[in-house]
Amino acid sequence: MKAKSIKGKSPAAIATHLQESMADGFKPTLAVAFISIKQDFEAINKLLDAQGIIVFGATTAGEFIDGDLGDGSAVVLLMDMNPAYFRLECMHTGERTTRDIAQDIARIGQEAFEKPVFVVASGGLSTDGETIVEGLDDVLGADGAIFGGLAGDDFTMKATYVFSNQFNSDNGLVTLILDGEHVQVSGLATSGWKPVGTVRTITRSEGNVIYTIDDEPALDVIIKYTGTPKELSGSNDIISVASEFPMQLLRDDAPSVLRAPLFANKADRSIVCAGSLPQGSKIRFSLPPDFDIIDQVVADCKQIKETQPEADALIMFSCFARHMSLGPLVSEEIDHVKNVWNSPLVGFFCYGEIGKALTSHHDFHNNTCSLVVLKEVTQ
Template sequence: MKIIQASKNGSEDWHYLQGKEQLKNPLVLVFGNRYLLEDEAVLKNIREEFSYEHLVFGSTSGEIMNGNVLDNSISVTAIELEKSTFIIERENISNFDLQPNLLGEALLSKLPKESLKHLFVISEGLLDGSKLIEGIENNLSNAIALTGGLCGDDARFEKTLSSYKENPKPGEVILIGLYGEALEVTYASAGGWFPFGPERKITKSKDNIVFEIDDKPALELYKNHLAHRASGLPSASLSFPLNVTYEGKQQPVVRAVLGMDESQNTLILAGDAPENSKVQLMMASIDAIIDGAQHATELAMKNREKKADIAILVSCIGRKLVMNQRVGEETEYIKETLDASTATTGFYSYGQIAPFNGNDYTNLHNQTMTVTLISE
């Protein structure tokens, strides 16, 4: 595997990590600030500098490269697979009546299944990520894992952009299939957040919209629990996600509050929250978040046969806001834990996609660091 990485801020020149080199038919991951990915001049410059066919774009809430966290930048990672192959497919949510599960099914149906080793998804950030996963996994073998993330837009939540080959636009979901016996892909996800306050029950919801908790308007109850912090909504919600335990399941998932409807008194979450689920507020300390990132890396490295050539890191905008000036510490710890030769790339997102540790089925996570390690 050959990897070339470069980044730039605004009108600055490209800064290369490994030295500029022409690769053979690489997979090119382009992560960047949403405003930059809307700029025609910036996009033209990217295509001139990286004149390859397979460019995948995703807007972010911060870019990750070489153990550093970048803002308002473009980061590019070009990956040449020497013993393996990849196939990329794309669909837009607008073509599926805004039903992510149908889009997921359509995407998977387009990919060949023979020799498929792993799936990586880069998705529109303002959709129900759990429904997207449900659609992709509906006809997927348990032997094939899915990781990835929902695109970001800093803390604005206005719109996200993504694309394959075309210029970035809203609504796009890109599914990357990795093929070949030479590939070794491992992954893990960990948080560092902990629940607090009373445990309650979701009594009325539909998909990712929560109407009532304990038969009371969800938004009103959420504001009451935040007390004086409620004045900082909606951005304050990123620091206080919900711990949701599905009925009949032991392991909870963390759900970020992506939005709220004052007229309906509802909470709009990053993933589904079924009725009768138990729910509890969460918070975290900076040290616990950093420990979570290191723990995810150690889990992903456990029992690997080869060192990873590249680590794709997908963290959460909520973690970034809580850590503030210390945000670079979680990526630095990961870089130090990995082999010195392992390249790192990734982004801060509106949702992280990975199986629970030790399980085959995938979940949408919030407030986690998800690590995907790939080698040939």
């Protein structure tokens, strides 16, 4: 499979780069498109559709190809993958739960391929990313192969979208289902955040809404621990807290996963996170990674390369809070990961990530970098 990445700051620029990429006879069948909410993503979607290209797309909180970070731009990974080796499924949530439609997508994948692999993107600011994983797990079991992320909207916190050829939704799922027998897929989810302080208990919660921690209002606990202003001025304050002091959800049977707040409710002092924090669960706050995090990420990628030495293309779902915390280092991290395989890479900064740590199965994460490595196998 051949893959090419393109970038532009308008539909016209993407159209030009698309034609240039196809000038040598390259005929892409599949596009992974990550587009700023500032762009006309519907126009770019239609442009790709007019070329007969299947689109897997999401809006972003920043986008990139290789180590080249975008600002209000569009990035597209073009692949000439055999159409028999993939299918694209789109579903609005509607009156059903995200978990319900994730179950449906899992069943479709099982019917389509003996060994399905799922790459999923979700729209909707209030979506609990954990329910996506739970719905897929309900059908696939813990051994399913699942990757993905929650769409962003450049920190406006108004609406996030996923889209495909004749579809866009601010509250639905777009899923790329791959034939794992013909497309070798591996991945890695890594964060680097380190737990600090005492263990605390989530004493009241409903899904991804946290009301009390140690029987104190959740927002007040965060303000006290992080030293942020007593009255937060808006969602950007919570995003700032999320980037520096995410919560680690401690688990007996698996490594901890990160949870970051997205919204604060000043009336009842609750917080809304991108993923669930079950009532009774234990947490610790975290500090940002050291500067050696890039070396650790590259070392982890090299372990993945031992089992998948070649890659046709790379897709990265990296948390927006990770970008805020690492600053310019995040570009270096992306570039180093790309260079492990020296293959075209596309990615975006999102509001939650799905991926697999080296020592556990797939999970929903925050403040994490989730990488997907693709290699088409011809038989």
